Amino acid sequence: MRHIHNESLWLATAQRPHQSPLAHSVEVDVVVVGGGITGMTAALLLKRRGATVAVVEMQRVGYGETGHTSAHLTELVDSRYVDIESDFGHDAARLVGESSRAAIEHIERWSREFPCGFERVPAWLYAEGDEDAHGLEREVEAARGAGVAARFTREVPLPFPVAGALRLEHQAQFHPMKYLRGIARELPGGGCHLFEESRVVEVHDGEPCRVKLASGVELTARSVLVTANVPVFNLLALHTKIAAYRSYVVAARGAKMPPPGLYFDTADPYHYTRRHEDERGALLLVGGEDHKTGQCDDTEVPFTHLQRYVIERFGSEDIAYRWSGQIIKPADGLPYIGRNSASDNVFVATGFSGNGMTFGTVAGMMLSEAALGRSMPWTDLYEATRMKVLGAVKDMLVENVDYPVHLIGDRLAVPDRTADDLAPGEGDVVLVGGRKLAVYCDERGTLHGLSPVCTHMGCHVAWNTTERSWDCPCHGGRFDAMGQVLNGPPVQPLEARPMTEPTGALVVDENAEPTGALT
Ligand SMILES: Cc1cc2nc3c(=O)[nH]c(=O)nc-3n(C[C@H](O)[C@H](O)[C@H](O)COP(=O)(O)OP(=O)(O)OC[C@H]3O[C@@H](n4cnc5c(N)ncnc54)[C@H](O)[C@@H]3O)c2cc1C
Ligand code: FES
Known part of the structure; x- marks a missing residue:
């Protein structure tokens, strides 16, 4: 092979x-957030209609x-x-x-x-x-x-x-x-x-x-x-x-x-x-x-x-x-x-x-x-504002039940591993000095600590072995091994945490404010 x-x-x-x-700073007729097929198609169509456009792409x-x-x-x-x-x-x-x-x-x-x-x-x-x-x-x-x-x-x-x-x-x-x-x-x-x-x-x-x-x-x-x-x-x-x-x-x-x-x-x-x-x-x-x-x-x-x-x-x-x-x-x-x-x-x-x-x-x-x-x-x-639920109402409720279930369940779960258990290239939510941290062990064996609290609405992220990313079970937000955003809805990175937390009582909860603002 x-x-x-x-x-x-x-x-x-x-x-x-x-x-x-x-x-x-830039002033244009239209700002397009995201350079995928949707944003790039819209942007070029607008340009060809005489509008000024700026596409802003995070990657x-x-x-x-x-x-x-x-x-x-x-x-x-x-x-x-x-x-x-x-x-x-x-x-x-x-x-x-x-x-x-x-x-x-x-x-x-x-x-x-x-x-x-x-x-x-x-x-x-x-x-x-x-x-x-x-x-x-x-x-x-x-x-x-x-x-x-x-x-x-x-x-x-x-x-x-x-x-x-x-x-x-x-x-x-x-x-x-x-x-x-x-x-x-x-x-x-x-x-x-x-x-x-x-x-x-x-x-x-x-x-x-x-x-x-x-x-x-x-x-x-x-x-x-x-x-x-x-x-x-x-x-x-x-x-x-x-x-x-x-x-x-x-x-x-x-x-x-x-x-x-x-x-x-x-x-x-x-x-x-x-x-x-x-x-x-x-x-x-x-x-x-x-x-x-x-x-x-x-x-x-x-x-x-x-x-x-x-x-x-x-x-x-x-x-x-x-x-x-x-x-x-x-x-x-x-x-x-x-x-x-x-x-x-x-x-x-x-x-x-x-x-x-x-x-x-x-x-x-x-x-x-x-x-x-x-x-x-x-x-x-x-129309994006429609509320057409019909037969899908049940499915929608089932999908959204993930949010409270993971928000509470994952926070209460006590990790059974510590940072010492991590091999190079591996990550997990582990206990560090009685505190739950999302820890990534890089290829050189250096440990990188992050808050496990998703910056969207506060669920706890989980390690994705294959892609070496932190994935959120609630609305699909994803972060790279160092906590930078890969997929919304979160727009802010996971907060860095020192690996030298003092030993003390287990901290199972942390407050996180939703950070993407639309006003
Ligand atoms: C495995 C797989 C197979 C698929 N197969 C098919 C198929 O065969 N046929 C089909 O029609 N569709 C298919 N799809 C679906 C299709 O690929 C996607 O729906 C489509 O690419 C979405 O395009 P988009 O431009 O809306 O999003 P994206 O391509 O994801 O673009 C959005 C961009 O926004 C950027 N962004 C996000 N947040 C911010 C921010 N805060 N600031 C700035 N930029 C930001 C992202 O970095 C990204 O580049 C498939 C998808 C997958 C994953
Ligand atoms: S709480 Fe993580 S994506 Fe919504």
């Missing part, structure tokens, strides 16, 4: 020059979920058309299909300017068992009713038996980082800016809006688009309507390759598969094995399951890349895109599930129009 790259294939194969952080462009995707482009959304039709009605299902199609067409148009391996391919949603296959016949009917040209088939070109499938022509795949790299080159100039390593900590609605960075520098703008994948500055409303999951991907060489196409199964946990060609030949990408963020004891297990799946179904042990990323599921099955609650000039986009390449593009198109005071045919359907 060759060396496995523990990094995303897309980030490893589309490098580009660094952009500087924002060093002094580097694409280093969020856009760089960790599998980049299937399809009208087959994670929420089935059967459910969308019964929960939202026939017209809504039609608009979901229409907006997804418009997003793929948009990416296809821009891919002519920004070469990114865009390729039209068919898609299959397949079932291995007869019962699931029967369910797919109903989904075909609902999809067709929504204007999605699906058909039922028992012919699926996979190297293992399948009971039946929904087949859809003219879907697509691409290299998301090559696409973003093209946009990133085009954006700066003409009053538009792209700032990397610039973390936003406050957004204030108003005329003008004010956006404050961790460095203290401020931007002012007529409108702000918060495209951070999660609602980082919406403490009370939106994060209660979404849930964060980690999803895993492996890319293998030497597999029994199916023809180019997008393949999704109906299993639980589900799998998604596609090919990617590089200069060394074909890679098979297989993803899935999702779990709620911060709630998996051993994050090697999902990778092991995926590797076993690739060996059993596609006959390859040669894993070249493996990575994982965050998927944000909405309570009622549709993304939240539009004006932020209680704001006039701040707009948000989140809850894309596993369709954020298309829904992110839809959001980029919608928010760029919204910032200019215009609406689109999908504006009402995806």
Whole structure:
């Protein structure tokens, strides 16, 4: 077996020059928080409509979920058309299909300017068992009713038996980082800016809006688009309507390759598969094995399951890349895109599930129009302030029960390890002088102590072995081993704690104030 790259294939194969952080105050028409596909699409559309824009990205462009995707482009959304039709009605299902199609067409148009391996391919949603296959016949009917040209088939070109499938022509795949790299080159100039390593900590609605960075520098703008994948500055409303999951991907060489196409199964946990060609030949990408963020004891297990799946179904042990990323599921099955609650000039986009390449593009198109005071045919359907719960009310309550359970339970739990138990490269919440600390032991054996209290709303973080990160089980916030924010909703790092606490009574609780402000 060759060396496995523990990094995303897309980030490893589309490098580009660094952009500087924002060093002094800037005034523009629109500030975009976040340089993923959503923010970059919105920003370039705005520039092309004559607006001045500044994108502020806390890491580097694409280093969020856009760089960790599998980049299937399809009208087959994670929420089935059967459910969308019964929960939202026939017209809504039609608009979901229409907006997804418009997003793929948009990416296809821009891919002519920004070469990114865009390729039209068919898609299959397949079932291995007869019962699931029967369910797919109903989904075909609902999809067709929504204007999605699906058909039922028992012919699926996979190297293992399948009971039946929904087949859809003219879907697509691409290299998301090559696409973003093209946009990133085009954006700066003409009053538009792209700032990397610039973390936003406050957004204030108003005329003008004010956006404050961790460095203290401020931007002012007529409108702000918060495209951070999660609602980082919406403490009370939106994060209660979404849930964060980690999803895993492996890319293998030497597999029994199916023809180019997008393949999704109906299993639980589900799998998604596609090919990617590089200069060394074909890679098979297989993803899935999702779990709620911060709630998996051993994050090697999902990778092991995926590797076993690739060996059993596609006959390859040669894993070249493996990575994982965050998927944000909405309570009622549709993304939240539009004006932020209680704001006039701040707009948000989140809850894309596993369709954020298309829904992110839809959001980029919608928010760029919204910032200019215009609406689109999908504006009402995806409205961010909606409270559509229907059958999803139960699921939403179940998702949000995590917050009080972890807030109290994890604080009361007494660690059974001390810092002495940590091997190089390992982290854990341990006891240090009677105090609970999140401690990381680096490769040289030096211990780094942090408060385990998530700076979003005070839950305790847990160590993620594979990615060497601190993950919060409540709303999916993540921090690197040294406590810097990787994923919102938190915007402030974990607080550093000295490793030399005096011995005393066990401290099981610490106060933490929510730190992301939107006023
Ligand atoms: C494993 C996996 C597979 C997937 N497969 C597919 C697929 O096949 N098809 C599909 O359509 N979708 C897929 N998705 C979903 C899709 O990748 C995401 O929904 C999409 O990339 C989200 O794009 P975004 O621009 O909204 O967010 P992101 O790409 O995450 O961009 C948000 C940016 O905001 C920045 N940011 C956050 N907080 C701050 C702050 N305080 N200040 C400044 N910047 C900040 C982040 O660093 C980040 O770069 C997949 C996701 C994963 C994880
Ligand atoms: S992400 Fe909300 S408390 Fe940690």
